[in-house]
Each structure stands twice: as structure tokens, then as C-alpha cells.
Amino acid sequence: MPYKDKTSTKTPWVGQVKINGKKIKHRCQTRKEAIEWEAAQRQKTAGERSETHTISLLEWATAYLEFCEKKFVVNTFEEKKRAFRILFAGGVDPQLPVETLQPFVLLKHFQKQAGERSGNAANKDRKNLSAAWNWGRNYLGIPFENPFQRTGKQGEVRHDRRIPTLAEFWKVFETTTELQDKRMLLCYLYSGARRAELFQLRWQDVDFINGRIRLYWKKNQLGTMKTAWLAMTDEAMDALREQHRSTGKSKWVFVEPGTDHPYKYRLQWMRRLCKRAGVDRFGFHGIRHLCASILAGKGVPLVDIQDHLRHDHLSTTERYIHKIKETRSVVNALTGLKGAFSGEGPQEAPEKVDTKLTTVSK
Known part of the structure; x- marks a missing residue:
């Protein structure tokens, strides 16, 4: 003053x-x-x-991750945080100003990640870091041009999601020794739930009177928590009653052995079970697809399958069962080919005879 x-x-x-x-x-x-x-x-x-004043890469990353921790589920947040950790561990100085980040440096980084991990992993990091840059452009005023998008994607080896047959599922179920694991597998099969949905299931979300459970999930762009009651079969509810008798004092339905805490990942669990059963490995989401295929095979209307799987869009449910219907229609079209034509080998047009050039020897 x-x-x-x-x-x-x-x-x-x-x-x-x-x-x-x-x-x-x-x-x-x-x-x-x-x-x-x-x-x-x-x-x-x-x-x-x-x-x-310039914003450093570390300031940008910290601000974005603080935003993501409140908006996204734990797995998504950890995936984004891991992308930054690998970027900075790979030789990119986090103290540098954001405007000094060059596409060529990022290209070399993603090429290295594709070689050491996989093209899929490198592209997933690229997607997450590119989204972080766009967020910083909107809220922190960092340069408009996104250097991550200029690097291009790395080559990927795509594998279709492994969907087990019902026989393979029961084989895994029968070789499982832990009772809690058996009950969890049954709940996954009958509910078609996502992995985290059953991991976070609480006893207050189990309605034994009406035979249903309440699931929570985050799958929309706003990160809003959604919830829905899901009707369950008698077999699934019986399994939950047995589970309640053993862990009913806990807040959570399925807990890690010797603790009162719910599961978070169980990354190798399904791998070990499949190996013990002698079947090709499948995961939690494979069981979700199996549930959808069983419903489609029994002629359940598409909208009812959508409600059971809790998809926001019907097109998502269609993708789940599209290959199932497509494969079934091809098999039906090819059925009964044996004996359809006389002779052996490919069917050919009859040979034409030119009568004008034919001579009859006397």
C-alpha cells in the first residue's frame, strides 16, 4: 500500500x-x-x-494422476500410473518442460517397449499418455500439438479372447480343491460378472430372500459408479449361503485366506487352475463370454442378455455373441455335405462333346 x-x-x-x-x-x-x-x-x-513459468513433465503427470485417481477404477488408475513410471524410467527426464518433449524420443521409447514387452503393451501406454496430454492441453495450457499421437502405433499380435466350453469350465471346477474358489467360480458363471464386481461383493449386497445380488461397476466416460440388482439361480444362491456360513462375519463375500480383506487381482489364479485341469488357459472375462454364449444358445432375447451383462449399449452385447451366431450358421450350412454329390473329389461341370468333329470309323 x-x-x-x-x-x-x-x-x-x-x-x-x-x-x-x-x-x-x-x-x-x-x-x-x-x-x-x-x-x-x-x-x-x-x-x-x-x-x-513452464510446466514440467512431472507437474503435468502429477496433476493428471490426481485427477484420474478420483475418476477411474483402481485398475485403470494403476495402468495410467504405470505408463508414466515406465516413461520416466526409460530415460525421459521428468524435470524437463513439457514443450521440450519430442516425438522422436517417444518413438524410440515405444519401439523399445514393443521389443521388451509387446506391441500391445506399448500401444496401451501410448493411448494413456496421449489422453493425459489432451487433458493437460485443456486444463494446464500445455502445447496443443500432441507428440504422442505423432509417433504412430507399434505392430501388434492380436489374439482372440479365449472363451472356454462349458465342459472345460466344469473340468476346472471339479479340479479346484478350495471350497471358496468353487463358490466363486459358480457365481462368475451364473452372473456373468466382471472380475472386480465379485471381488468387491459385500454381504449387504446379497439378498437371500429374493435370490439376487447387487453389483457395482464403473464403465462410462464420467467414471460414475453404477449399480444394479441381478437375479441369480438357486445353485448360485446355495453356494452363497454356504459361503456365508464360513465368512459371514466379514464385510466381504470373498476374502483372501487368513485375512478380512477382499481380493484385488488374483492374476495367476485362473492360470494355475487351468493348468491343473489340463485345459487351455482362460480368464474371468472368458467366463463372462461363456455366460453370454450359453444364454444366446438357449434363445434368450438379446435385450435380456444385455440386462444380465449390464451393458450400456446393445451393440456391445451383439459383439459378445456375434461370433457365436456366425460360427453356428457356417457349421449349419456345411452340415450334410457327405454324399451330396456322386463320385469323389471336387464337383466339376460335365465335359462337353463337339458332335460336329466326331467321326465314326467304319
Whole structure:
């Protein structure tokens, strides 16, 4: 604030501001002039600070991950955090300003990741980091051009999701020794639930009277938690009653052995069970697809399958069962070919005989 210096008659008012720890003063004839000078100096300093201050890669990453931790489920958040950790561990200095990040550096990074991990993993990191850059562009004012998008995707080896047959599922079920594991497998088969949905199932979400369970999930762009009651079969509810008798004192339905905590990942569990049963490996989502295929095979309407799987869009459910219907129609068309034609080998058109050139020897 300006103050008045009584020792001066021509310029009694003194404006003062502090810039970079140093106090600067300026004499004025009136108090109004001193106030205006102080305001002009503060505005000038703020402008210079905004021009010189740059956001580092670490500041950008930290701000984005704080946003993601509140918006996304744990697995998605961990995936995004891992992408940054690998980027900085790969030689990119997190203290550098964001505008210094060059596409060529990122291209070399993703090429290395494709060689050491896989093209799929490198492209997943690229997608997450590209989304982070777009977020920073909207909220932090970082450069508009996205350097991650300029790198292009790495080559991928795509594998169709392994969907087990019902016989393979029961074979895994029979070779499972732990009772809790058997009950969990039954619940996955009858509910078609996603992995985390049953991991986070609580006893307050189990309605034994009406034979249903309540599931929670986050699958929309806003990250909003959604919930729905799902009707269950008598077999599934009987399994849950048995589970309640053994873990009913816990808050969670399925808990890690020796603890009162729910499962989080169980990454190798299905791998071990499949290996023990002698079947090709499949995962939790494979059981979800199996549930959809069973419903489709029994002629359940598509909209009812959508409700059971809790898909937001019918097109998602159609993708789940499209290959099943497509394969069945091809098999039906090829059935009964044996004996359809006389002779052996490919069917050929009868050989034509030119009667004009045919001579009869006497």
C-alpha cells in the first residue's frame, strides 16, 4: 500500500511493491497515482511470471494422476500410473518442460517397449499418455500439438479372447480343491460378472430372500459408479449361503485366506487352475463370454442378455455373441455335405462333346 512521506512536498506519496524479494518504490504526487503505479507493477510482474513459468513433465503427470485417481477404477488408475513410471524410467527426464518433449524420443521409447514387452503393451501406454496430454492441453495450457499421437502405433499380435466350453469350465471346477474358489467360480458363471464386481461383493449386497445380488461397476466416460440388482439361480444362491456360513462375519463375500480383506487381482489364479485341469488357459472375462454364449444358445432375447451383462449399449452385447451366431450358421450350412454329390473329389461341370468333329470309323 502507498504511504505519505511528509518530508517531501512535490511528491509526498510513495508507491511500493515487492518483486523477487526486492522492494521497489516510486514517488507520486497523489495517492491515486501511487495506487495505479502499484497495480501496474503487479500486473507487469504477473505477466512476466506467466511467460517465464513452464510446466514440467512431472507437474503435468502429477496433476493428471490426481485427477484420474478420483475418476477411474483402481485398475485403470494403476495402468495410467504405470505408463508414466515406465516413461520416466526409460530415460525421459521428468524435470524437463513439457514443450521440450519430442516425438522422436517417444518413438524410440515405444519401439523399445514393443521389443521388451509387446506391441500391445506399448500401444496401451501410448493411448494413456496421449489422453493425459489432451487433458493437460485443456486444463494446464500445455502445447496443443500432441507428440504422442505423432509417433504412430507399434505392430501388434492380436489374439482372440479365449472363451472356454462349458465342459472345460466344469473340468476346472471339479479340479479346484478350495471350497471358496468353487463358490466363486459358480457365481462368475451364473452372473456373468466382471472380475472386480465379485471381488468387491459385500454381504449387504446379497439378498437371500429374493435370490439376487447387487453389483457395482464403473464403465462410462464420467467414471460414475453404477449399480444394479441381478437375479441369480438357486445353485448360485446355495453356494452363497454356504459361503456365508464360513465368512459371514466379514464385510466381504470373498476374502483372501487368513485375512478380512477382499481380493484385488488374483492374476495367476485362473492360470494355475487351468493348468491343473489340463485345459487351455482362460480368464474371468472368458467366463463372462461363456455366460453370454450359453444364454444366446438357449434363445434368450438379446435385450435380456444385455440386462444380465449390464451393458450400456446393445451393440456391445451383439459383439459378445456375434461370433457365436456366425460360427453356428457356417457349421449349419456345411452340415450334410457327405454324399451330396456322386463320385469323389471336387464337383466339376460335365465335359462337353463337339458332335460336329466326331467321326465314326467304319
